Each structure stands twice: as C-alpha cells, then as structure tokens.
Amino acid sequence: MNTIMDKTQNIKKIVLPGIETMNKITTNPEHFVLSVQDLSAWYGTAQVLKNISFNIQRHQVTAIIGPSGCGKSTLIRCFNRMNDFMPVFRTTGSILLEGQDLYSSNIDPVEVRLKIGMVFQKQNPFPKSIYENVVYGPRVLGIKNKKKLDQVVEDSLKRAALWDEVNHKLKSNALSLSGGQQQRLCIARALANEPEVLLLDEPCSALDPIATAKIEELIQELKRNYTIVIVTHNMQQAARVSDYTAYLLLGSLIEFGETKAVFTTPSRKETEDYITGRFG
Amino acid sequence: MNSAVAGDISILIEKQKLGERIFKIAATLAVLISLGTLTALVVDAFIDGFPRLNWKFLTSFPSRKPQEAGILAALFGSFYVIILTALSAVPIGLGAAIYLEEYAKKNRFSRFIELNVSNLAGVPSIIYGLLGLDLFVRLMGLGRSLLAGALTLALLVLPIIIISAREAIRTVPLSIREAAYALGATRWQMIKDHVVPLSLPGVLTGVILSVSRAIGETAPLITMGALTYVAFIPNGPLSPFTVLPIQIFNWVSRPQKGFHACAAAGIVVLLVVTLFLNALAIFLRNHYQRKISARSL
Numbered sequence: 001m002n003t004i005m006d007k008t009q010n011i012k013k014i015v016l017p018g019i020e021t022m023n024k025i026t027t028n029p030e031h032f033v034l035s036v037q038d039l040s041a042w043y044g045t046a047q048v049l050k051n052i053s054f055n056i057q058r059h060q061v062t063a064i065i066g067p068s069g070c071g072k073s074t075l076i077r078c079f080n081r082m083n084d085f086m087p088v089f090r091t092t093g094s095i096l097l098e099g100q101d102l103y104s105s106n107i108d109p110v111e112v113r114l115k116i117g118m119v120f121q122k123q124n125p126f127p128k129s130i131y132e133n134v135v136y137g138p139r140v141l142g143i144k145n146k147k148k149l150d151q152v153v154e155d156s157l158k159r160a161a162l163w164d165e166v167n168h169k170l171k172s173n174a175l176s177l178s179g180g181q182q183q184r185l186c187i188a189r190a191l192a193n194e195p196e197v198l199l200l201d202e203p204c205s206a207l208d209p210i211a212t213a214k215i216e217e218l219i220q221e222l223k224r225n226y227t228i229v230i231v232t233h234n235m236q237q238a239a240r241v242s243d244y245t246a247y248l249l250l251g252s253l254i255e256f257g258e259t260k261a262v263f264t265t266p267s268r269k270e271t272e273d274y275i276t277g278r279f280g
Numbered sequence: 281m282n283s284a285v286a287g288d289i290s291i292l293i294e295k296q297k298l299g300e301r302i303f304k305i306a307a308t309l310a311v312l313i314s315l316g317t318l319t320a321l322v323v324d325a326f327i328d329g330f331p332r333l334n335w336k337f338l339t340s341f342p343s344r345k346p347q348e349a350g351i352l353a354a355l356f357g358s359f360y361v362i363i364l365t366a367l368s369a370v371p372i373g374l375g376a377a378i379y380l381e382e383y384a385k386k387n388r389f390s391r392f393i394e395l396n397v398s399n400l401a402g403v404p405s406i407i408y409g410l411l412g413l414d415l416f417v418r419l420m421g422l423g424r425s426l427l428a429g430a431l432t433l434a435l436l437v438l439p440i441i442i443i444s445a446r447e448a449i450r451t452v453p454l455s456i457r458e459a460a461y462a463l464g465a466t467r468w469q470m471i472k473d474h475v476v477p478l479s480l481p482g483v484l485t486g487v488i489l490s491v492s493r494a495i496g497e498t499a500p501l502i503t504m505g506a507l508t509y510v511a512f513i514p515n516g517p518l519s520p521f522t523v524l525p526i527q528i529f530n531w532v533s534r535p536q537k538g539f540h541a542c543a544a545a546g547i548v549v550l551l552v553v554t555l556f557l558n559a560l561a562i563f564l565r566n567h568y569q570r571k572i573s574a575r576s577l
Contacts, residue, residue: 028368029429080462082458082461082462085461087385087386110464110465110466111464113461113463113464114464117463118456118462119458120458122455124453124455124456124458124459125459126456126459126460126474127456127478136460136465136473137463137464140463140464140465140466140469140473141464143346182425186459189459189463190462190463193463193464
C-alpha cells in the first residue's frame, strides 16, 4: 500500500512539478476550511479525477475552471457527496472539512450536506411558495416554530439580496419569479441551513447578463460570512469573482493559486493556452 | 437530360400524392369505424333504455316484474366495491411503485419483478376471480362479501396502478431530487415531500382509469360468487352484494322483453358512471399538471 502511495507521489512530482509550490500558498491550516487530499474518482472504470490535492481558504471564493468534461462538476459534487447516488461512482483519497474526512465511514452524507450547501446549474426551486422553499432545510431538521421559520426566511432572503423584491409575496409560487430571482432563491434556500461552505455549480449558465451580474455581486457580499466554491466555464467570471482558481484538465489539477497569478502569470503552458482562448 | 429528370420527378410526386390521399382515407375510415361502433352502441342502449330511465328505476330494488325492477342495490354495490377496491389497491400500488423506482437496486431481480408486474396486467380477469374465490372467500373466510369482491378487484387493478404510478414517479425531475438532497433531506423525506406530491396527478389518473375498468368487470365477481338478485343495500363490508354489470347480465339473460329494457337502462347508467370517472381523471390530471408544469418555464 505504502509503495503505491510513494509511487503516485513520485509520479505527481514528475508530472505535476507545480503542485509542491501550490501547497505553499496555504500552509496555515487555520485558514482553510476544505482540504482535498489526493482525491481520485471513477465512474465505473473511467477515472474522472486524478490525484487532486488543494486547499480551500476560509471566506474566500475559489473558482474551478476547465473545459467541458474536465471533471469540475464531479469535483464540486464530491464536496457535498452528491455523487453518492450513482451506484458506479467511487473515490479514493480524502476531503477534510475542518480536519474531518467527509468520506470516512462514520460520516452521514446528510450531515455533510447540511454543512456544505449547494446551488445548481439550472435553477431548481420546488414548485411551492417562496416561503416554503426557504424553510425546507430547517423543516427537514424538524424546526416547526413559526416565529423561528419566519426569521430564517427574512434573514436568508436578505442575505441572498432577494428580500426587497419578494417580501410582499412570500406565499406566491416560486416558479412565478424570473430566472435570476429563482437562482437567488436557491441561494437563499441553501443559506437557510447556515452552511459553512456554499458550492455553486455554474450558477449563472442559464441566466442573462444582468441576472449574472447580480449573482456575481451577491457572491462578493456572501464571502464575508461563507466560504464559496464556484464552478464556471466562463473564465471572465472566474477572474471577476474569485480569489483562488483551480484549473482542471482531463481530471488532473493543472494549476492552483491566487486568481491574479493564475490569470496573469500562469506557471503552466496548458493553463496559458486555456485562459488565452487558444484551446477549450 | 435535365427535362427528363424533371419529368420523372413530377411523376414520382404524383405517385406520392396518390399514396398520401389513400392513406388519409384509410385513416379516416378507421376512426369512423371505431367511433361509429361506439355511437351505435350508445344510441341503441339509449333508445331501448330511455323509457325505463327515471328516478324510480334508480331508487328501486330488483323485482320479478320488469316495470318495478330498479338498480338501487347494484348501484350501491358498485359504489362500495369501487371505494373498497381503491382503498386497498392505492396504498399497496403506490408503495410498490415507490419501492421499485426509488429503493430497488437496478439488477436482474428487479427487472424480473418489473416484467412480471407488466405480465400481471395482461392476465384474464376471470383468473383473478378464481384466485379471489380461493384466497379471500374460502381461505380467509370472508365469504361472498363486498370485501372479498373488492380485494379481488384490487388484485386485478394493482398492476395497472403500479405501472402508472411508476411512470408518474419517473417524471419527477432529477433537479428537484437533487435540490432536496442538497438541503439535507433523507431519502424518505425527499420521497414524502417531493416525489409523492409531484407524481400525484399521474397516480390519480392511473387510479381512476383502473377503477373505471374495475367498475365494468363482471367475470371475476361472478366467479368469486357475487349474487345476482339482491333486494337490499349492503350494510357492511361483509355483506353480500351485487354490482351494475352483474345486474345487467342478469336482466339480459331473462326471456321477458321488459327486462331487456331494464338492461339497456342499466347500461346507460354504467356508461354514465364510467364516462364520469374518465372525465374526472382528465380533469384532475390537467389541473395538477398545470400547477407543476410551470416549473419548466
């Protein structure tokens, strides 16, 4: 077992010389919330993530970029164990949330999802009222106190910058909102659980530029209180909203570092090719 | 050369047009034949039964005299049987559908079960009657009661309910399931809060359609021993009973002309009840679908 580990370490040193320097950025463990350690993932026999290691900083926005099929959605879905529902999916390595491995056998995936919220590519509010959408998480936990739930709704909608637009119609159907409002409702719904980390899987890909700008603005607000991981295929968006950027290619982490550095002085040829639009 | 090709094409087009016209006529004929048969049936039943259709016919018990015979016992019998059938078949059918769609691992065993559920839907109804006779009437000692009849019909409609409920469950989008899971819902909470409510219109449609099939079933109930002459309203689940189609069958098999008019009138009543149930199914489906389909906007 050890020899295999050593071998992969060696291979990593040969293939990914940048990885040693990457980890230097984030050596103080107090600053990071999530720590991905040698994570690999398979769908059946196809390996989709290859020995990925990096740390996610507290109260910062980390963007995961890369061309279609590079595994960025798979990676972000590992953070809240949303891949568990696929019977052929398996992982090796670990993801530590404040030192605790999310994939250890004594961890309940439901608990993971309460600590790490997620917003999806296509806005997916429940076909219920705005109010019912926001309180779903707390309800699932068994909170029934009406006053408490009302407070959660107000707080969450305010944090998601949606309160002023909907406070007069909390009982109306969430599907009557515009696409951008629906997506902010989904963010509010995720915030109602008081997560530590918020995962955003291409949250703007189905939205127009104005709605996108609003969400991006919101991300800047939210990072004061939450750690945010965002998957995007839009490099300008990554450059605009993120503090750190991870570039994935064919399941491997090619480059990880401060966004400014990754975009201005990429250390690897592949990253440069991608961000300059020569490929991808 | 060019003109030769053009000539060929115009001939080909003419040929295709002719083919199209023939197909259109054939399709129209097919519709007319099926609609015509139905119309003839309804009109015939109406003409024969209309003189007998009145309030007294609906509120009288069967009688030896055709003029005094009524359909009250059969109407109540059908009503009670259908309610008991739905009450026993819906929870089991929905539960089975939820298990097959949400819990069962997709392997050879689950495919075997699926195949057999579909096969059960095609088993002749008289066989369910024999099963009901042995299982409910004799083995469980329920006698030739409403409950035994309803349970027999429940077995009959169960496959249809399971199949339609599974289809309805499958239409619940993955995005809604993921949303619930991402908010920390357990599998059971996800099913109870989202899958069941969202698939309800489809389940309801299946239930009502299968119930309107059950209401017209005669063979299994005759086999399990429903009575043909009942001059009382069933007073409990263990009471003997009769249903509309059995009453109609009984009248048709009498030699007197007067009873044939009673049968025709009974057919009209049965048709009205069935059409009402179908209309209700369509209304419920459209009503709930409109509520849900807004999601895709």
